[in-house]
Amino acid sequence: MKTLYVKDIKPGGGVVTGETFALADIRPGTDKNNRTYYDVSLSDKTGSIKGKIWADSIQFVDKTAFKVGNVVMIDARIDQYKGQPQLSVTALKGVSEELLDEYLQSSQFDADKMWDELLSIVESISDEGIRALLQNILNDEVLAKKLKYWPAAVSVHHDFRSGLLQHLLEMYVVAEGMERFYPEANFDIVKAGIFLHDIGKLEELDSQGVNIVYTKKGSLLGHMAIGLEIITAHLPENFPINTLLHLQHIVLSHHGELQYGSPVLPATVEALIVHNIDNVSADARKAAQAISESVDEEGMTSYNKWLSTRFWNGV
Ligand SMILES: [Fe+2]
């Protein structure tokens, strides 16, 4: 049984004996004596921690278990590197992956509750056609099951279990606040746009072991094109052509810039709202995640290449 979680590992000595983690990353390197060592990343549902497997310990590593995505049992020394704990792994072997949930990082918010909230938002849509489209997707068992637990990304933001669902709810909260000041906008379209904007991620991404990866289809088409396919496959009969056009436009324009993969720029008030709220949720989460993972003694994170800055925790 797992007794030690990443969040409880503090720098400053001690050993880890027979604890299980998911092997999230393996990178070989060469030490000063020209011998191979490995930088690894070990994770569980509470976070991930860096580790080293030095040349002297490699003989105690079970080669068949030493693959990214596997759950492994390790012995290690807890060292310190730049103020952060780091594991020097002295032995590693494979274990069963049955209890995968123990190793996956999840949203800090309850998935069942968030799911109920999403269902009631869909219920609140007054346009029958739009509501029926979203309900057709919710009635698709394969998609609905994924939507409840899918991450929003491989990395970058909301890259944890139920991350996509949390991302949608964060967006709905902001949209709700704007509704009062935009009587000229159609908030049924905004609500559906939020629901649909990243729906293609359900087929763009997949999980292998504990790692999130791009599917072949995801790599070749991307989530916007896949999103259009999902809409077409779940379209109710006699769906108004302009409503369809508007929702397709929101999906295609939601990244807001040609260099971020959108073939068109947001051209309606509703599309601009969805695009900008998408950024609010994604960017704030990038910062919050980076800060919760590690800050130095001044409360600063390392440089974040996505937002081109270091974040500060404000204290
Ligand atoms: Fe997206």
Ligand SMILES: [Fe+2]
């Ligand atoms: Fe998004």
